Amino acid sequence: DSGVTQTPKHLITATGQRVTLRCSPRSGDLSVYWYQQSLDQGLQFLIQYYNGEERAKGNILERFSAQQFPDLHSELNLSSLELGDSALYFCASSALGDSNQPQHFGDGTRLSIL
């Protein structure tokens, strides 16, 4: 058990809809990362938050947004969903915001767009 909790485990929805994925980092970790894993694109870094502030941005679409709350949990919002958004979405956390820190991953949310 990594200590990183993601909910829900599975999400099935339709094109055009909006969903919110939730992540609770390990106790004491200040940084949260979001990744998308799909069969054709592999593991893609989306965005990082550190202590409530956006720290780094990767290949995140404009339809996607994220935030980190004062209790350090994070939410990833995906809107105007398309079939290609079907993927596994992982959250990871680390103690600090430095990329040299090891990251601890959650079990992921499997998003299926019908």
Next chain:
Amino acid sequence: AQRVTQPEKLLSVFKGAPVELKCNYSYSGSPELFWYVQYSRQRLQLLLRHISRESIKGFTADLNKGETSFHLKKPFAQEEDSAMYYCAPAGFQKLVFGTGTRLLVSP
């Protein structure tokens, strides 16, 4: 540009055979380097990191700065080693994951 290459998509070996999963990176400076493992589309788990120089589950990784490589090795593969392996150098502000190598260990 920061880049990491795992040239093999699939590596298939028999139980007891040696294993080497290749990783080459193109980075400025001396990045911290990690290997992560993912079993059957489960969560990624940290396997090892260069700075700690430890061996986990019999795996070791040698950093070759001249060749900018960080290959993962194990002398005798086990069936339970079958998984996806990702090399991940720590770039500026983020980890950059390679495309991964699927290791399949047959009995």
